[in-house]
Amino acid sequence: MDYKRFKYELFKAAQKQGFKEFELYYTSGGSLRAGVFKGELDTYDSNTSCGAGFRGKINGKMGYAYTEILDGRSVDMLVTRSKENAEITDEGDEEFIYMEKDTYKTINAYNPKLESIKPTDVIGKAMDMEKRAFECDSRVDNVRACSVSLYKGSTRISNSYGLDMEYTTNGVYGYAIPVVRSGEDVRTAVAYRVGRRYELIDPNAIADEAVERAISYLGAGSVDSGSYKAVICNEAAADMLDVYSGIFSAEKVQKGLSLLKGKLGEKVASGIVTIVDNPLMENGMCGGPFDCEGVATGTKEVVTCGVLNTYLYNLKTAHKDDVGSTGNAARGSYSSRVGTAPSNFYIKPGDIGYEELLGYMDDGLLITELEGLHSGANAVSGDFSLAAKGFLVKSGKMSSPVEQITIAGNIFELLKSVTKVGNDIKFGFPSPGGCFGSPSILIDKLSVAGR
Amino acid sequence: MHDREMFMSIIDEALSSGGDFAEIFLEDRENNSINMVNDKLENAVSGRDQGAGIRVIDGLKSIYVYTNDTSKEGLAECAKKAAGAVGKVRIQQSSELVEVNVQNSHEVISAPSSVSNKKKVEVVRKAYARAKGYSGEIIQVSVGYVDSDQRIWIMNSEGYMAHDRRIRTRLYIQSVAGSGSENQTGFEGPGMSKGFEMFEEIDAEKHAEEASRTAVTMLNAKTCPAGRMPVVINNGFGGVIFHEACGHSLEATSVAKGNSVFSGKLGKKIASECVTAYDNGTIPNAWGSINIDDEGFKSCNNILIENGILKNFMIDRLNGKRMGMKPTGNSRRQSYRYAPTSRMTNTYIASGQSGREEIINSVNEGLYAKKMGGGSVNPATGEFNFAVAEGYLIRNGSIDKPVRGATLIGKGSDILMKIDMVGSEVKLGQGMCGSISGSVPTNVGQPILRVSEMTVGGR
Numbered sequence: 001m002d003y004k005r006f007k008y009e010l011f012k013a014a015q016k017q018g019f020k021e022f023e024l025y026y027t028s029g030g031s032l033r034a035g036v037f038k039g040e041l042d043t044y045d046s047n048t049s050c051g052a053g054f055r056g057k058i059n060g061k062m063g064y065a066y067t068e069i070l071d072g073r074s075v076d077m078l079v080t081r082s083k084e085n086a087e088i089t090d091e092g093d094e095e096f097i098y099m100e101k102d103t104y105k106t107i108n109a110y111n112p113k114l115e116s117i118k119p120t121d122v123i124g125k126a127m128d129m130e131k132r133a134f135e136c137d138s139r140v141d142n143v144r145a146c147s148v149s150l151y152k153g154s155t156r157i158s159n160s161y162g163l164d165m166e167y168t169t170n171g172v173y174g175y176a177i178p179v180v181r182s183g184e185d186v187r188t189a190v191a192y193r194v195g196r197r198y199e200l201i202d203p204n205a206i207a208d209e210a211v212e213r214a215i216s217y218l219g220a221g222s223v224d225s226g227s228y229k230a231v232i233c234n235e236a237a238a239d240m241l242d243v244y245s246g247i248f249s250a251e252k253v254q255k256g257l258s259l260l261k262g263k264l265g266e267k268v269a270s271g272i273v274t275i276v277d278n279p280l281m282e283n284g285m286c287g288g289p290f291d292c293e294g295v296a297t298g299t300k301e302v303v304t305c306g307v308l309n310t311y312l313y314n315l316k317t318a319h320k321d322d323v324g325s326t327g328n329a330a331r332g333s334y335s336s337r338v339g340t341a342p343s344n345f346y347i348k349p350g351d352i353g354y355e356e357l358l359g360y361m362d363d364g365l366l367i368t369e370l371e372g373l374h375s376g377a378n379a380v381s382g383d384f385s386l387a388a389k390g391f392l393v394k395s396g397k398m399s400s401p402v403e404q405i406t407i408a409g410n411i412f413e414l415l416k417s418v419t420k421v422g423n424d425i426k427f428g429f430p431s432p433g434g435c436f437g438s439p440s441i442l443i444d445k446l447s448v449a450g451r
Numbered sequence: 452m453h454d455r456e457m458f459m460s461i462i463d464e465a466l467s468s469g470g471d472f473a474e475i476f477l478e479d480r481e482n483n484s485i486n487m488v489n490d491k492l493e494n495a496v497s498g499r500d501q502g503a504g505i506r507v508i509d510g511l512k513s514i515y516v517y518t519n520d521t522s523k524e525g526l527a528e529c530a531k532k533a534a535g536a537v538g539k540v541r542i543q544q545s546s547e548l549v550e551v552n553v554q555n556s557h558e559v560i561s562a563p564s565s566v567s568n569k570k571k572v573e574v575v576r577k578a579y580a581r582a583k584g585y586s587g588e589i590i591q592v593s594v595g596y597v598d599s600d601q602r603i604w605i606m607n608s609e610g611y612m613a614h615d616r617r618i619r620t621r622l623y624i625q626s627v628a629g630s631g632s633e634n635q636t637g638f639e640g641p642g643m644s645k646g647f648e649m650f651e652e653i654d655a656e657k658h659a660e661e662a663s664r665t666a667v668t669m670l671n672a673k674t675c676p677a678g679r680m681p682v683v684i685n686n687g688f689g690g691v692i693f694h695e696a697c698g699h700s701l702e703a704t705s706v707a708k709g710n711s712v713f714s715g716k717l718g719k720k721i722a723s724e725c726v727t728a729y730d731n732g733t734i735p736n737a738w739g740s741i742n743i744d745d746e747g748f749k750s751c752n753n754i755l756i757e758n759g760i761l762k763n764f765m766i767d768r769l770n771g772k773r774m775g776m777k778p779t780g781n782s783r784r785q786s787y788r789y790a791p792t793s794r795m796t797n798t799y800i801a802s803g804q805s806g807r808e809e810i811i812n813s814v815n816e817g818l819y820a821k822k823m824g825g826g827s828v829n830p831a832t833g834e835f836n837f838a839v840a841e842g843y844l845i846r847n848g849s850i851d852k853p854v855r856g857a858t859l860i861g862k863g864s865d866i867l868m869k870i871d872m873v874g875s876e877v878k879l880g881q882g883m884c885g886s887i888s889g890s891v892p893t894n895v896g897q898p899i900l901r902v903s904e905m906t907v908g909g910r
Contacts, residue, residue: 037708040510042513043512043513044512045515046516046533046536047516047518047788049519050519051519064494066497066498068502069501069521081497085495088495089492089493090492091491092493142708142709142831144708222906254489255488255489255591256627256629257627259633335496336496337494337496372836372837372858374827375825375826375836375837375838376824378838381633381634383855385856385857385908386858386908387834404860405860406677406858406860406908407908408677408908408909447677449906449909451679
């Protein structure tokens with residue numbers, strides 16, 4: 001059945017089961033991806049999919065269930081299972097179904113022009129990108145991945161207080177991972193673009209950038225263990241912010257899983273660090289006018305000049321701290337419960353160019369890639385020990401490439417040791433957990449394990 | 452709804468514009484999860500995933516289309532889309548579908564749907580209480596229970612039709628020890644291809660205590676010194692080193708396109724002589740086991756490395772075609788949302804000759820990685836990194852003080868050569884492995900072993 005009919009049947013059944021308040025969260029969308037290998041279309045994926053998450057309150061406790069088919073059987077399953085699930089949970093911090101009537105901003109997160117792009121065009125672009133990668137340098141041995149994707153997604157929330165909101169977004173992304181070889185020395189690197197304008201996926205620019213990066217790592221070696229001044233480049237810094245964004249979650253704070261607990265109003269970073277969450281950002285790939293509980297979103301500085309202003313709240317955690325929701329309620333998908341997540345989350349850029357930043361550092365390390373972030377970075381303790389790649393910098397100029405090193409430290413100390421912030425902000429790929437951006441940053445002391 | 456005639460017409464439609472192979476993967480899966488944190492049974496989520504994916508292979512090209520609409524019309528629409536993407540003329544007819552009976556090697560006694568929520572909750576509460584009560588330094592515990600009941604149907608243009616059911620249960624315990632200014636964590640995650648009867652075999656409370664013990668030990672540990680040193684890696688989840696550093700590079704996904712350091716190395720020595728390794732999806736009721744893979748091939752016990760010599764890869768249909776080699780029953784996917792590709796099942800280094808004491812006693816100054824955390828690898832270069840969840844220094848042949856924050860980095864091809872002592876008792880550890888066909892349950896494993904020299908990142 002269609003959404004309207006399904007919602008009607010579901011809400012009727014929910015009332016009958018004794019739910020006092022309830023909500024339907026529905027996402028639908030589709031994507032198209034073309035990947036090429038050695039001049040041929042290699043993978044072509046296309047899909048349309050949807051899912052519906054129901055949550056309802058009985059005796060002050062919320063129960064959850066979800067389905068991927070909107071039919072009569074699902075109506076029964078959703079209300080029965082969510083009731084059972086509500087019954088087994090303990091009374092704790094109360095979850096809410098949003099009853100206010102907010103005014104929502106309109107933001108432009110949908111580009112209708114992407115609708116008219118033909119699959120053959122997407123394939124062509126991926127082909128061009130791979131071709132260019134092979135042509136632009138004789139040391140290109142292979143192209144491990146090369147693809148272009150289009151996607152579109154809608155989110156709709158309806159609740160028993162009459163809320164019914166929908167928001168649609170789309171985007172395009174492309175990336176190439178060439179493998180370059182010089183004798184036995186093999187290197188790879190990735191370059192990508194993600195956005196809402198199709199022209200952004202410039203096959204030549206992406207291929208050139210990826211190949212240039214991979215080649216720059218040829219001949220890389222380790223460095224002596226020790227303490228270094230370091231520039232962490234924009235992409236790597238954004239990855240760090242991504243991994244540690246959970247420390248700003250009110251839920252983590254309230255559960256004692258963030259060391260930012262009790263630090264509101266205190267200095268948690270260097271005075272030149274400002275961290276912003278902007279769900280309404282122009283060209284932002286995450287966010288939207290409302291969060292997944294239906295609360296209107298807004299832009300805020302989470303950290304202003306090093307001082308912690310706020311955590312990221314949903315209705316439940318805000319109620320517990322006796323503040324308003326910051327509009328950061330989020331669900332990983334319709335199958336997950338409501339938690340919190342940032343939207344477009346970034347370190348505010350300064351006014352120093354990248355080269356200038358290296359100049360300020362004079363001698364030190366430029367860190368361009370971090371690996372093992374999901375295992376080597378602990379969001380609870382803040383400790384990290386990560387495999388890294390980059391370059392030695394001498395007198396402000398990039399010299400030899402560096403690999404087989406790890407950088408180690410603690411995020412809370414790292415945030416305090418930022419001495420310069422660049423102007424070259426770049427955002428990574430969007431995910432349900434947010435879209436993270438950062439400029440390159442200069443750190444006065446970084447512990448490096450190498451030789 | 453699972454009508455043979457209908458499936459045949461869908462497969463036929465998928466091949467109408469060319470392509471030499473077409474396949475339907477249909478899935479209906481129930482999931483339950485229960486989570487306890489902060490002394491409260493915080494939430495429980497149940498749900499049903501249902502959908503189908505249609506794949507057409509045209510030469511070495513793979514076209515994959517999926518949908519939630521598994522009605523005849525929905526599937527026909529998918530088949531049409533897939534055919535449209537091939538865009539040539541028909542070269543292949545589909546064959547009559549003949550249902551193959553799948554032999555179940557992973558008996559389940561109590562399917563999740565037959566067990567009351569109350570019983571599941573009881574396990575969670577008991578584990579929680581034990582983890583929390585372990586020490587006053589434990590400031591937070593999170594216990595998760597998950598079960599899944601996946602029914603799959605696979606039909607293809609070679610006339611193959613089969614149905615299978617996979618039931619899995621897992622418990623997660625994360626303990627956090629804190630001193631006010633610092634936090635350290637400990638984790639245990641036992642899981643099996645079993646129903647609720649798993650808890651007759653697995654002592655949930657013992658695992659809970661173990662998670663807390665690690666957290667408290669690490670809270671009171673000094674940071675690990677950095678440098679190059681011999682490393683002894685414990686059995687069980689320690690096998691993640693082999694999984695990340697070598698296993699991924701032995702998947703046809705990276706081998707077939709020449710992206711792996713092991714491409715073209717069959718029959719050659721890639722590891723030290725004391726290394727023999729298997730990928731075995733047939734271990735009864737093991738977390739990573741399957742009866743048939745997601746293309747319908749029977750799961751096997753594959754020897755990957757024998758006494759240091761590379762014997763075989765893990766191969767799926769499409770990459771097998773590229774490599775001119777037979778599939779090995781390793782093609783897997785998270786769900787109908789992913790085209791299948793070669794993945795690991797239960798992958799482990801086999802037992803060797805050395806005793807545990809003998810291995811530890813052999814190290815003058817080094818690191819003992821008692822428990823490993825996760826890691827990742829670049830298959831093209833073999834570079835890996837992973838975190839040590841619980842580490843100790845070894846001094847003068849015996850285990851000394853605990854150390855935290857250690858990371859092991861290196862290259863898969865190097866480390867395989869540097870394994871110079873292998874213990875005798877293999878243990879497996881459970882994990883979820885993420886790759887291009889999504890997240891799939893896998894076991895890693897090994898006996899305790901020694902790597903003569905590795906780069907240890909610390910502080």
